[in-house]
Amino acid sequence: MPEYKHPASEQDFEQNFASIKPLMNATEAYYESSRCLFCYDAPCIKACPTEIDIPLFIRQINGNNPLGAAQTIYQSNHFGHACGKVCPTEVLCEGACVYNHQNVKPIEIGRLQSFATQKAINSNKKMFGLKPNNGKKVAIIGAGPAGISCACELRMNGFDVTIYEAKAQPSGLTVYGVAPYKITNQEVLEEMAYLQNQFGFTILYNHPIATKQDLQNLEQQFDSIFLGIGLGETSQIGILGEDLDNCFGAVEFIEQLRMEHHQVQVPQNVVVLGGGNTAMDAASECARMGSENVILAYRREKEAMGAYDFEYELAKTAGVKGLFNAQPIEIVGENGCAIGVKFVQTTTQNGQLKTIENSEFVVPCNWVIKATGQSKRVQFLQMIDGLELDSKKRIVINPNTYQTTNPRYFAAGDAVNGGKEVVNAVAEGRKAANAIVNCNL
Template sequence: MSDFKKPKTKEEYLENFGQIKPLMNATMAYYESSRCLFCYDAPCVKACPTGIDIPLFIRQINNGNLSGAAKTIYEQNYFGNTCGKVCPTEVLCEGACVYNEQDVKPIEIGRLQNYATEKAIKSNLNLPKGQIKRDERVAVIGAGPAGISCACELSKLGYQVDVFESKEKAGGLALYGTAPYKIRNEEIEDEISYLKTQFGFKLYTNHAISNASDIQKLESKYDAIFLGVGMGGTRNINIPGEGLDNCVGATEFIESLKMNPLTTAIGKKVVVLGGGNTAMDAASESARMGADEVTLLYRRSKDEMGAYHFELDLAKSVGVKAVFEVQVLEIIGDRKVGGVKCTKTHSKDGILENVNGSEFTIDCDMLIKATGQQKYTPLLDLIPLNYDRVGRITTNNNFQCSNPKYFAGGDALNGGAEVVNACEEAKKAAIEIDSFLQHK
């Protein structure tokens, strides 16, 4: 049973979705940074996909050099502030911190990262930029973490970069998908607007690249094109009843609640299907939106869940009930979702089987499918490139597609990972684009 009431005002919404990693004040940052051992060959750095020099920026914070700390972070990761909040630090940098071996709380690296970068954004701190100006132009399709990171790096290298984004706002799933108790929308918008000011790329929102003529124009006007288009909407699960009202996809539900929290409908009894991080987020968010009961159903065992265990614990801490080894056979209801017909499952030699005669029904008035995203966006149908069998773009080791003018990075390439992976791949892709254009 959840303790939250459906938020009716912005204040109530912010209270229900209070930040789990709030900003540190100066005393907290000084104390926490003084705990760091500034390890040689630090394991936290190795665990960071973008390789931020963590001991260096922590030392800079400790010495009061906040500008230096922010520059150290942005040197490696253009979404330094966003990643400080949304990265699964528990399994990355903080999970690798040497303090874990002594059973002592690891350094709160993510929060220290936010402490330094938030100040840089607020003061519009000047970041180092390249001196060379190049004549070539690069188009970036998609203004998610991948597209924006690629645009920053290319602008720094002197190119003229135009970013095209179909949605009203830039940020991709970092903005439209990540949980509101991890980061507020304004924080992501502020970081993107800071990067735009710093690096000077042009951003065209509400500007979908959606047909063959758009593609043709881009190909003739630009010397290279980066695809940072992410993935598609929630995949259908093809069971009876999927078309009933109140049966919704997780990414669509989360986008609605992030953009219009006060008008997003929530059921009283919500069932969430899935065992990944998106399922945990959708369940936690349903509870915080005021659902009386939230039940998470996963067809395999707890140990086989794709979600991080700390995300499950977070969902449970707000009253979510998790049930494992249960498969939904049918969504029942008359026009609207009224329940789900399920069966128990078990795994035999790694193959999932339904347990005969174990069918049962759970009453619910909303079903959220967190059963994965479609692997591609419609745009990719228009561009003759090589894709793998699940629809991911394939590239060579230089992030270059089968048509050499195109490069790719982020979810569209890796099939869905974290913000930090999209940032890192896109930055590397930008360096490869530079090398391609210089040798052309």
């Protein structure tokens, strides 16, 4: 029997996707914050892409000042609540906690962070002193972590900010692409509403910027334009049968799951292709939605997977089974529908991946989910005059100014870094905002 039954209701769904970092109560937060050593020049700060003053906010929680703690957090990271929940803290702040060297459980920094920020979000008190309007206008394309972070920081500095978002909700992959056991839609959207209320930027939803004309309009109306456009659809692997029905991308599947919850129907047998964190999420989610056999197939050895160890462990506990050294060579179909994946076994020799002759085999399945990376939005980016992309089709920026090769445009987030964590996009969006401020002085 599988670990999870298909959730018949929203309540079942919440049970199957129960938070892995649930909100602390005040007692738990007090006890946990008591353990912090208040390290000098703390390694956790250095491990955080947004450089939150972690020992300070933990000390503020311990001193029963959660709003002060939240202020400390938001001063460095406008996705404070979301990051507390979705950050891979095990390899960032908590991974750097000195307790690890003593074989003592590291401080649960992520959960403490969410505890403090939740208090701020609930109180909705005005916490940030915005500078008076300076008459400058910035357009932001994409209301994802980079865009929102950039918007908050620009508003702090008195800029007028309008965000153009193609979808119906803000926060980008935080609401559309993160596994529901990390953060719920409600949690994400509450923080976004809080930020909008605190900082007062405008978001135009269902408002894609898609044409050359759209861009020209922005260029006429705004002093600067920030590209926080993220990545595109799941890219093609380039094998036979990819266009068959029931073969689709992980990002698309997760988005559907985030929006439709228990109404999504999953089949008995699923093969997920890939070895990154998105593959782990997609596989784990299928298992939690009630699929009986979820095979996570990766073309190299287990150790070579890009996913964090704890993500693979999480998938395994949901019932996912790993299949390694298996390279997909064809999606097998019948009547236009995927019915299996044909693999060839591989081996690594001197760092080179080699296929083994006559080792082909087929894993039958009802769904094939490709978690093999997202494409870049090249077509769109090519419409911007003078905008240079690197060999991997990432936007080229000046690392000091976040300015693209078109001086009116700034950029940050996945479209620049190729696809990293929410916290990286937040950090970069904020730095880009400061660069825009300097540029417009």
